[in-house]
Amino acid sequence: MSGFLAVLRRDLRLALSGGGEMLTLVLFFIIVGAITPFAVGPDRALLARIAPGVIWIAAFLAMLLGLDRLLRPDRDDGTLALYRRADAPLAAVLFAKVIAHWLTSALPLILAAPFLALILGMDMEAFWRTLLSLLLGTPALAAFGTFGAAITVAVRRGGLLAPILIAPLCVPVLIFGVGAIAPLGGPDQASAALLLLAALSLMATALSPFAAALAIDWGEE
Amino acid sequence: MNSDGINDAPKMSWWNRLAHPGQFLIWTRPLVWPLVALTAALFAIGLWFAFFNSPADYQMGDTVRIMYVHVPTAWLSQFVYGTMAVSALGTLVWRHPMADVSMKAAAPLGAVFTALALFTGSMWGRPTWGTFWEWDGRMTSTLILLFLYLGLVALWRAFDDQLRAARVIAIFTLVGAVNVPIIKFSVDWWSTLHQPASVFTAEGPKMPGSLLTPLFVMFFAFTFLFITLQLVSMHTEVRRRRVMTLERKLARGDAA
Numbered sequence: 001m002s003g004f005l006a007v008l009r010r011d012l013r014l015a016l017s018g019g020g021e022m023l024t025l026v027l028f029f030i031i032v033g034a035i036t037p038f039a040v041g042p043d044r045a046l047l048a049r050i051a052p053g054v055i056w057i058a059a060f061l062a063m064l065l066g067l068d069r070l071l072r073p074d075r076d077d078g079t080l081a082l083y084r085r086a087d088a089p090l091a092a093v094l095f096a097k098v099i100a101h102w103l104t105s106a107l108p109l110i111l112a113a114p115f116l117a118l119i120l121g122m123d124m125e126a127f128w129r130t131l132l133s134l135l136l137g138t139p140a141l142a143a144f145g146t147f148g149a150a151i152t153v154a155v156r157r158g159g160l161l162a163p164i165l166i167a168p169l170c171v172p173v174l175i176f177g178v179g180a181i182a183p184l185g186g187p188d189q190a191s192a193a194l195l196l197l198a199a200l201s202l203m204a205t206a207l208s209p210f211a212a213a214l215a216i217d218w219g220e221e
Numbered sequence: 222m223n224s225d226g227i228n229d230a231p232k233m234s235w236w237n238r239l240a241h242p243g244q245f246l247i248w249t250r251p252l253v254w255p256l257v258a259l260t261a262a263l264f265a266i267g268l269w270f271a272f273f274n275s276p277a278d279y280q281m282g283d284t285v286r287i288m289y290v291h292v293p294t295a296w297l298s299q300f301v302y303g304t305m306a307v308s309a310l311g312t313l314v315w316r317h318p319m320a321d322v323s324m325k326a327a328a329p330l331g332a333v334f335t336a337l338a339l340f341t342g343s344m345w346g347r348p349t350w351g352t353f354w355e356w357d358g359r360m361t362s363t364l365i366l367l368f369l370y371l372g373l374v375a376l377w378r379a380f381d382d383q384l385r386a387a388r389v390i391a392i393f394t395l396v397g398a399v400n401v402p403i404i405k406f407s408v409d410w411w412s413t414l415h416q417p418a419s420v421f422t423a424e425g426p427k428m429p430g431s432l433l434t435p436l437f438v439m440f441f442a443f444t445f446l447f448i449t450l451q452l453v454s455m456h457t458e459v460r461r462r463r464v465m466t467l468e469r470k471l472a473r474g475d476a477a
Contacts, residue, residue, distance in 0.1 A: 151393050155379040164375060165393065168368040169400050172407035179411065196410075200403070211396050218388035 003088030004096045011100035021069070025062050026108045032058035033116040044121045051120035052130055052181035056174055058116065059109050059134060063141045064163040066105050070097065070149040071216075080153070084220065090213035098139075098146045098205060106138035129181045129190070136198045137177040143204035144169050150212035154219035172200055240319045242459050249452055256449040263442035270435035278432075287345040289435050293443035294338040298366060301331030301447065305373075306398040309391035319455070321387035322462075324394065325377055326454035330447060332370035339363055358412040362405045369397050383462065 015022060036054045037047060074080040083093045113134060117127045148166035155161060179193035239248065271289040278285035305327045311320030342360060343353040354360070373390060380386030 147396065151376070151389055152379070154385060154389060155376075156381075157379060161372075161375060161379055164368075165372040168365045168372065168404070169397070171365055172400075172403050175407045175411045193410075196407075211392055215389050215392045218392070219385050 003086055004092045007083075007088075007093050007096040008100055011097065012103060015100070015104040021066075022104055022108050025066060025105055026112045028065060029058045029062040029109045029112055030115060032061055034119060036120070048121040048123065048126075051117065051122045052126065052133075052178050054120060055113055055116050055130055055134070056137075056177050059106070059113075059138065060141065060170065060174060062109055063105055063138065063145055064166065066101075067145050067149045067162040067166070068159045070101060070146060071153045072149075075153050080216065080220070084217065090216060091209040094146060094150065094209040094212045094216075095205075098143050098209060101146055102139055102142040106134075106142055110134045110138065126181060133177045133180040133194065133197060136180075136194060136201055137173050139201040140173045140197075140204040141170060143201070143208040144173075147208040147212045147215070150215040151219075153216060173197070176200065240317060242318055242322070242462075245319055246456060246459055249456070253449070253452060253456075256445060256452065260442060260445040260449050263438060263445055267435055267438035267442045270438055275431050275435050281349050284345060284348045285432065287341050288432075289439040290443075291338060291341040291345055292436060293440045294334045294341065295363065296440065297443055297447055298331065298335035298338050298363060300444070301327050301334060302366065302370075302398065302401070304451070305331065305394050309394040309398075312387050312391040313395070316388075318384075321383070321391075322455050322458045323451070324387065324391065325383075326451050326458055328370060328373045328377060330450055330454070332367060332374055334443075334447070335363060335367040335370055339367060356412060358405075358409040361412060362401075362408045365404055365408070366401065369401075373397075 033054055036050075040046060040050070071080065074083070084090055086093065110131065113130060114127070117130060122130065144166050145162070148162035151165060152162045176193045176197040180190050180197055239245065267289065271286050275286070277283045305324050308320045308324040308327065311317050312324060339360070342363075346355065347353050373394065376390055376393065377386060380389070
């Protein structure tokens with residue numbers, strides 16, 4: 001347990017001190033959202049309708065962008081090799097990594113989402129639903145992302161590979177995430193989507209540390 | 222028996238003997254040409270039925286003949302993933318090199334069959350539904366399956382060390398296999414929400430025998446095509462690895 005907390009504390013401290021990478025990510029998220037009106041036109045009704053999808057795509061891209069920095073620095077400076085020989089099981093270390101990844105790359109986006117909701121002209125109801133669905137869905141993105149980073153950590157030129165591999169697996173998260181906001185089939189469909197999204201996040205967060213630990217163990221020996 | 226000392230290892234079980242890379246080459250080599258001949262014969266019969274000895278559909282006309290390519294490739298797009306998942310289990314549980322080779326050989330084949338299924342599907346969709354692409358549940362999940370295959374091919378190409386690659390990719394293949402039903406479910410949930418009256422109507426069991434015969438033959442023709450190609454590319458991969466080992470030996474300067 002202490003090892004788990006130590007890894008978590010280390011990652012958070014590194015993220016908070018390390019050159020404002022979190023702010024860059026938030027800026028990227030906002031710019032993707034803010035660039036959409038230039039691409040589709042300033043029609044307020046249209047923007048309000050596609051806002052949930054735009055916010056989700058921006059969050060999705062921003063979270064995939066940071067994957068290469070998730071485990072590679074640890075591998076390059078030898079920390080990963082120490083983790084593998086540590087008392088705490090590798091899966092626990094990676095679970096701490098998932099949580100740290102979520103806290104440093106998903107939570108800032110969720111905090112910045114109100115700004116995008118404002119400039120895309122969402123109404124209050126849709127805005128609260130967006131926050132809720134991001135809160136429930138991004139853990140799955142963080143978990144899949146950590147798995148993708150673990151798969152490609154042994155590849156030297158794996159920069160773009162993890163997002164390519166993980167994107168198909170994240171399709172259900174996007175579907176249920178947007179489905180929970182913009183209920184095409186009525187409000188009961190939206191709450192069903194919210195529950196499915198939560199289930200997906202719980203399952204992904206619970207299982208992906210083990211799969212990622214297996215991938216690192218077998219890829220490194 | 223030969224220079225790389227295949228028969229030196231004493232007392233192997235029949236399974237080990239059959240699946241040993243060198244032995245595998247020896248006992249499957251005589252199978253390749255019969256398989257090629259069988260595949261060619263099945264294709265000849267199937268295509269003859271498909272083009273000349275089956276009626277045109279009363280609604281779709283001659284475009285129904287696209288089905289004889291479309292349905293078998295769509296079946297293979299899933300069957301090949303199953304082959305890969307079973308091979309991945311072989312890699313993870315027994316760490317068997319032939320399972321690695323089978324996994325690697327299947328990935329590009331699966332990508333090609335999936336792409337063919339999508340291509341023929343859109344060729345068929347244009348005259349019958351009036352559109353090349355529709356965000357229908359089955360089409361969408363096949364497209365995502367294609368992305369998975371292409372990701373796997375990219376992953377194989379990115380690794381230098383093939384032994385490590387095999388284990389890591391086996392894990393990804395199995396995680397993908399767990400995810401495919403979830404993706405399928407989510408896409409179905411999503412597309413039924415989008416289009417209440419689906420373009421797909423149940424036409425499967427109502428198909429007359431005159432259409433079923435060529436479909437059946439073509440189904441086997443494509444399946445045997447996959448088996449043949451899989452076998453040949455496994456042979457190629459085993460030989461490629463042997464060449465790499467020899468080159469490494471040569472570079473070290475101890476090749477006799």
